[in-house]
Amino acid sequence: MSLREALASGMFVVTSEVGPPKGTxxxxxxxxxxxxxxxxxxxxxxxxxxxxxxxxxxxxxxxLAERGLEPVxxxxxxxxxxxxxxxxxxxxxxxxxxxxxxxxxxxPSLGDHKGAMPVYDLDSVQLLAAAQGLNExxxxxxxxxxxxxxxxxxxxxxxxxxxxxxxxxxxxxKVAAGARFVQTQAVYDVxxxxxxxxxxxxxxxxxxxxxVLLKSAGMAKYMNNNVAGVSVPDGLIERMATTDNKAATSIxxxxxxxxxxxxxxQGVHLMPLGWDKHVPAVLAAAGLR
Amino acid sequence: MxxxxxxPLEEIxxxxxxxxxxxxxxxxxxxxxxQVGGKDQLEEMAKTLxxxxxQVTGYVVGEPGCHLLELKRLLRQHxxxxxxxxxxxxxxxGTGVQAAAAVLEDKEVYPGTDTIFLGSVQRFGSFAExxxxxxxxxxxxxxxICPVTRCAKxxxxxxxxxxxxxxxxxxxxxxxxxxxLIYDRLAARGQLDRLAEVLPAREHDKHPGKRVLERxxxxxxx
Numbered sequence: 001m002s003l004r005e006a007l008a009s010g011m012f013v014v015t016s017e018v019g020p021p022k023g024t025x026x027x028x029x030x031x032x033x034x035x036x037x038x039x040x041x042x043x044x045x046x047x048x049x050x051x052x053x054x055x056x057x058x059x060x061x062x063x064l065a066e067r068g069l070e071p072v073x074x075x076x077x078x079x080x081x082x083x084x085x086x087x088x089x090x091x092x093x094x095x096x097x098x099x100x101x102x103x104x105x106x107x108p109s110l111g112d113h114k115g116a117m118p119v120y121d122l123d124s125v126q127l128l129a130a131a132q133g134l135n136e137x138x139x140x141x142x143x144x145x146x147x148x149x150x151x152x153x154x155x156x157x158x159x160x161x162x163x164x165x166x167x168x169x170x171x172x173x174k175v176a177a178g179a180r181f182v183q184t185q186a187v188y189d190v191x192x193x194x195x196x197x198x199x200x201x202x203x204x205x206x207x208x209x210x211x212v213l214l215k216s217a218g219m220a221k222y223m224n225n226n227v228a229g230v231s232v233p234d235g236l237i238e239r240m241a242t243t244d245n246k247a248a249t250s251i252x253x254x255x256x257x258x259x260x261x262x263x264x265x266q267g268v269h270l271m272p273l274g275w276d277k278h279v280p281a282v283l284a285a286a287g288l289r
Numbered sequence: 290m291x292x293x294x295x296x297p298l299e300e301i302x303x304x305x306x307x308x309x310x311x312x313x314x315x316x317x318x319x320x321x322x323x324q325v326g327g328k329d330q331l332e333e334m335a336k337t338l339x340x341x342x343x344q345v346t347g348y349v350v351g352e353p354g355c356h357l358l359e360l361k362r363l364l365r366q367h368x369x370x371x372x373x374x375x376x377x378x379x380x381x382x383g384t385g386v387q388a389a390a391a392v393l394e395d396k397e398v399y400p401g402t403d404t405i406f407l408g409s410v411q412r413f414g415s416f417a418e419x420x421x422x423x424x425x426x427x428x429x430x431x432x433x434i435c436p437v438t439r440c441a442k443x444x445x446x447x448x449x450x451x452x453x454x455x456x457x458x459x460x461x462x463x464x465x466x467x468x469x470l471i472y473d474r475l476a477a478r479g480q481l482d483r484l485a486e487v488l489p490a491r492e493h494d495k496h497p498g499k500r501v502l503e504r505x506x507x508x509x510x511x
Contacts, residue, residue, distance in 0.1 A: 077442075082490060104449040107441055107460045118442065125446035126490045140490070158450035165481075166472040170447030173487050185450055228451045228459050 003042040003070055003099050004152045007181055007206045013267030014288060015072065015183065015208060016279055017044035020055035026063065029055075032276035033064055039280055039289050042099060044183070044269070047074040051111025058092055065096035072154065073097045076105025081121035082130060082140050089131055093149035101154040101183065102127045102174075125173045128153055132178030155179035158229035159187055159196035168199050175203045183269040186212035186223070186230045190260035197264045206266040211257055213272045213282070214250045217241035251278055255285035262286075290409065291319040291382040292416045293326070293402040301378065302341055304399040308376035310344045312367070314389050316354030316381035322410060325402045326354070326380030334380060334401065346373040354385030361392050371396070425491060430483050432474035437491075439467025445488040448472070 006013050018032045033043055043064060047057040061071035073092050075085065089100065104124045108116040122130060130140045137148040155174040161167035171182065182200075187193045187209050197207065212230075214220050217240040220232040236253055243249035258268050272279055283289040305311060313331045320326030328350055335345040347370030349363045364371055371377070376397040379386040383404040390398040406418035421438045427445070428435060437443045441460040448468035451459030456469045475481050 104442060104444065104451075106451070109460055120442045120444065121493075122490050123442070123444040123446050124449075125487055129487065129489075156450065160454075161448065161450060162452050162454055162456055162466075163469065163472055163476075165476070166448050166452075166468060167450075169472075169481070169484055172485075173446050177487060228453045231454070 001041065002152075003072065003181075006041040007152075007266070010266075012262060012288065013206065013208060014040045014270065014283065015042045015044060015267065016040045016270040016272060016276065017046060017072075017074075018060070018276060019046045019049055019274070020057065020060040022052070022054050024055065026055060026060065029060060030063060030067070032272075032274070033067075033069055035276045036279055037069060039283055040270070041267075042070040042072050044072040044074055044101060047076045047103070047105070048079060048111070049074075049106075051078065051106040051108050051113070051116075053111075053113055058088055058095070058097070061092065061097045062095040070099070071097055072099040072101050074101045074103060075127065076103045077120050077122050077124060077127055078105030078108065079116075079119055081119055082126075085122060085127060086130055086134060086139055089134055089151070090145075090149065093151065098150075099152045099154065100131055101156065102131065102179070103156055124155060125170065125177050128155060128174055128177035128179055135178070152180055153178045154181040154183060156183050156185065157200075158185040159193055160185065160189075160229040160231055162229070164196065164199070171200060172203065175205050179205065181206045181208065183208045184210040186210045186227075186271065187261065188230070188232050188236060188257065190257070190264070193261055194264045208267040208269040209261045209265045210269050210271060211254050211261075211282075213254055213270070213275050213278065214240050215273070215275065216246055247275070247278055250275070251281045251285055254282045258282070258286040258288065290322060290407065290416075291384065291404060292406050292408045292418070293320060293323050293382045293404045295325050295330075295380075295402055296400065298337065298341075301399070301401050305338070305343065305376055305378065308343070308374075308397065310346050310374045310376075311338055312346050312371050312374035312377045313348035314354060314360075314377060314379045314381070314385070315348065315350040316385050317350050318353035320354065320381035320385065320402070321350070323416065324414065326350075326385070330380055334378070338378075346370040351381065351385060351388070354379070354381040355388050357388050357392060360388055364392060423491065427488075430486075430488075431471045432478065432480070432483075434467060434471045434474060436467055436471060439465070439470065441467075444468065445491070447484065 016036050018029050045057040045060045057074050061073045064071040102124050108118050131153050134149055137145050157171045158167055217237045220237045223230045315326035315331045331348045347367050351360045378399050378401045379389045380401040386400045407420045408416045408418040411417050423437050452466040458464045458466050
């Protein structure tokens with residue numbers, strides 16, 4: 001079943017993600033994706049995540065599609081202008097990629113090529129509009145396409161953003177521009193997500209709540225200090241700090257979160273950050289698969 | 290105002306390594322306010338160069354240094370001092386350096402400053418960037434706060450996910466998120482409806498690029 005069909009069916013949708021390697025050794029990323037086969041409805045492939053130069057999302061998505069997996073091409077606005085972005089989207093379509101997630105992208109100075117030129121020729125709303133235009137058979141300049149894609153377009157939102165009203169305002173624009181599903185930044189506070197869902201209910205777009213697997217107390221503290229809009233409560237940090245089995249506790253926490261979140265959203269987006277092998281256990285513990 | 294800062298002395302001495310006699314050009318406007326190319330800084334630079342074995346043949350403060358006709362007139366008054374110099378060091382913005390290079394075609398002209406941004410004077414010696422000279426001003430829609438300049442990513446349709454709990458930018462925790470400033474101001478005025486429209490991408494063919502301006506400047510007023 002495609003992601004489009006899964007979302008349309010009304011079922012509780014699960015997506016996860018893999019990150020391409022720093023180099024050409026794509027084997028481990030494909031293996032991570034294999035852990036997810038049959039368990040998730042789609043697999044995001046990150047686009048130079050954290051602004052670090054890597055193998056591309058497009059090539060990795062193509063390899064997943066070839067293997068019968070359902071990839072979601074993440075596209076950020078940081079590295080390409082409107083010519084390259086639109087061209088890459090057309091390339092993605094002919095390479096068998098059907099789902100696209102449009103994001104702004106972390107600033108270059110947060111990554112490993114700090115002096116790189118930040119492009120941001122389009123912002124995420126404009127990128128969605130450009131992709132929707134391709135779906136409708138024309139490019140941003142209004143020229144007609146010879147053969148058009150039919151992407152399922154998605155976007156992201158940060159329920160813990162400050163001010164959250166500005167996030168809602170931008171999400172409204174994204175949906176108006178063509179987004180048909182939403183994946184959220186990592187959420188650790190069920191009440192916060194519930195409040196946020198109330199604010200965006202009028203958009204009538206499937207929302208998948210983001211779950212980042214905690215790997216350690218240190219990682220949780222790092223996210224609290226460095227990742228905007230993410231707040232891991234002290235209680236969870238304490239559990240990660242005192243456990244004898246980090247993976248087991250991480251799985252337990254993620255499953256509890258999914259249990260709490262599921263009545264408020266249409267699915268979850270798991271961000272295992274390399275712990276893809278634990279995703280089956282998380283889904284089993286959450287009673288999802 | 291064009292904000293500049295002095296280059297390190299070693300870098301300047303490197304440029305002047307093959308020149309014994311040097312003429313200095315400053316600017317009465319921006320570079321004077323920035324304290325990089327006013328009369329005081331030119332005299333200080335003359336002293337420093339002399340301490341480093343150079344001879345300074347003279348100096349002028351352009352009025353301003355980017356005004357080609359004015360600069361030409363001033364330099365004519367100092368013709369002998371300029372002719373005696375093997376190199377010209379300009380203590381003003383990049384436009385001033387290029388104005389001097391355009392007027393003094395046969396001279397080696399070197400920059401003594403780095404030009405950083407267009408900005409305001411916050412207080413004495415403190416400057417902040419406010420305008421990118423993008424060529425299509427959006428301030429009417431954004432409560433007088435420029436998203437092109439104040440948002441690190443120059444986003445036009447609202448904040449990214451990188452605003453911290455304190456309202457700061459993910460790129461620099463010292464800087465306010467420009468979009469939080471815009472949102473808060475319009476919310477306070479009850480004008481959030483101004484943000485509802487999806488703004489299309491900026492058209493860079495309308496951007497008044499520096500190279501084009503300088504070429505036009507050659508034929509007319511600088």
